[in-house]
C-alpha cells in the first residue's frame with residue numbers, strides 16, 4: 024500500500040516457542056488514531072512492543088514512513104510508547120521525567136524548559152513539576168507518562184491502555200485530551216484497549232484482535248453495526264448468536280423452526296432486538312437486572328440461553344416466570360463464520 | 361505472667377551471649393596490667409593508645425583496608441553487571457551461574473585458601489598481595505551479586521525500555537535509570553562486602569606471607585608472641601568501627617532491607 028504510514032507485513036511474533044501472533048498484516052494511514060482492541064492475552068502489548076522495537080519479530084517486516092524498521096534499534100525509531108505500567112523513572116521529578124528524552128537530544132536548557140512546561144500544562148501536571156512519581160496518584164503518573172512521550176514529537180505514538188487507571192470523569196477528560204492532542208499534532212497514534220466503548224468513542228479505525236489474529240478492521244460504525252465474525256459480533260454486543268439452517272435455528276440440544284428463511288450460517292441479535300411477550304419461543308427467566316433505561320433478562324429455553332432486554336417502562340418478569348419471545352428477521356445480523 | 365517472663369529471660373540470655381564477649385573485650389583492653397585478664401587488672405587507656413604505635417598493626421591495617429576497599433570495588437564492578445544480566449536477560453544456565461558465584465561462601469574458607477595458594481601463588485608465582493586481592497574479590501562477589509540482585513528485582517524492567525525509546529542506548533539506560541535507582545543497594549553491598557573482607561580469616565591465613573598479613577592474621581600472630589591487652593583493645597576498636605558503619609548504613613540506607 025502506497026499511502027500506509029505504518030505497515031506491518033506478515034509479522035510473526037513469539038516468546039520462545041510460544042507463537043503469540045502468527046501472521047499479522049496491518050496498514051495505518053498517517054495521522055490516524057487506531058484502537059487495538061481485544062480480550063486480555065490476545066497479543067496487543069506484544070504487537071506494540073514489536074512496532075516499538077523492543078521485541079524482534081520471528082519473521083515479517085515493519086515499515087514506518089517508507090523506511091524498513093524491522094532491524095532498526097528501538098532508540099533510533101522515533102516511536103513513543105506509553106507503557107501499561109507507566110514505567111516512570113522513580114528517581115526523577117515530574118519535570119525531569121518529561122525532560123529525559125529532550126536532554127538526550129542535547130537541546131538547550133531554555134528550549135527544554137519551554138517544551139516540558141508546555142507538555143506538562145497540556146496534561147494538567149504543571150503544578151506538580153517538582154514531585155517524584157511515588158508522590159503522585161495513578162492517574163497523574165499515567166498523564167506524566169503520556170507527556171514524557173508527547174514532548175518527543177514521535178512519528179508514531181503507541182499507548183498501552185492509556186486510560187485504564189483513571190476514574191470515570193478523568194477518563195472522559197483524558198479521552199477528549201487525547202483526541203485533541205492527536206488532531207492538533209497530527210501524530211499517528213495506536214492505542215490499546217479492551218474496552219469497546221473507548222475504542223468506539225476515540226478511534227478513526229478499530230483493529231479487533233483475537234488470539235493474535237485480526238478478526239476485523241474498520242471504522243467504529245462498521246464494527247458496531249456490521250461485525251463480520253461471531254467473535255466480533257459477540258464483542259460488540261450481539262449476545263445471541265445461533266447457527267441456522269434454512270428456517271430452523273439450531274440450539275445445543277434441539278432445533279426449532281424460525282419464522283423466516285435465512286441463507287447464512289449464523290444469525291445474531293442484540294438483547295434489545297429480541298421480541299418479548301409474543302412469539303413462538305418460550306423459556307424460563309433465570310436472571311433479571313435493572314439497567315436504568317432497560318431491563319435485562321437471561322432466559323433459559325430449549326435452544327439454550329437467550330439474552331433479552333425490554334424498555335424499563337414495559338411490564339417486567341420475575342425470575343422463574345415463563346416468558347415467550349421471538350427472533351425477528353429485521354435486526355438480525357447474518358454471519359458467515 | 362509466665363510467658364512474658366520466659367520471653368524476657370530468653371532475650372536476656374541471647375543478649376548476654378551476643379554482647380557479653382564484646383563487653384569483656386572492651387574491659388579487658390582497659391586493663392592497667394600487662395596481661396589479658398578479666399576482670400581487668402585496674403583501669404587505664406594505655407593499651408588502647410599502644411595499639412596505634414605497633415608498627416605491624418599499622419601495616420596490616422593498611423593492607424586490610426586496601427583489600428576491603430579495592431576488593432569490594434572490584435567485586436562490585438564484576439557483580440553489578442552479572443546481577444543485571446541475570447535479572448534482566450534470559451541467560452541460559454542462570455541458576456548454575458548463581459550457584460558458581462555463590463561457591464566462595466559455600467566452600468569452607470580453608471579450602472579456598474589452600475586452593476589459591478596451591479594453584480595461584482605457588483605454580484604461577486602470583487605475589488601474596490595479588491592473591492589476597494583476588495581471594496577477597498571472589499569472597500565478596502557473592503554478596504555483591506546477591507544484594508544488587510535483590511534491589512534490581514525491586515525495579516521494574518520496563519523503565520529501561522522506556523529510556524531506550526526516549527533515545528538511550530542499552531548501556532545509557534543502565535547508567536541513567538538503573539544505577540541511580542539501585543544506588544542504596546550498591547552502597548549496602550559495599551558495606552557488607554567491606555565488613556566481610558575486613559573480618560576474613562581462613563583464606564587470608566593461607567595467603568599471608570612474610571611481612572604481608574591482614575589485620576586479623578596479624579592479631580593472631582601477635583597474640584602468639586605477646587599476651588598483653590593491646591589485642592583486646594584493638595578488637596574493641598574494630599568492633600566499634602563496624603558498629604558505627606552498620607549504624608550509619610542502617611540510618612541512611614535502611615541497610616537491613618538488603619541483607
Ligand SMILES: Nc1ncnc2c1ncn2[C@@H]1O[C@H](COP(=O)(O)OP(=O)(O)OP(=O)(O)O)[C@@H](O)[C@H]1O
Pocket residue numbers: 038041043061062063064065066067068069070217
Ligand atoms: N514475556 C513473556 N514471555 C512469555 N509469554 C508472554 C510474555 N509476555 C506475554 N506473553 C504471552 O503472550 C500472550 C499475549 O500477551 P500480551 O501481553 O501481548 O497480551 P495483551 O493483549 O496485551 O493482554 P492484556 O490486555 O492483558 O494486557 C499471552 O498469552 C501471554 O501469556
Ligand SMILES: [Mg+2]
Pocket residue numbers: 067068069107183
Ligand atoms: Mg497488554
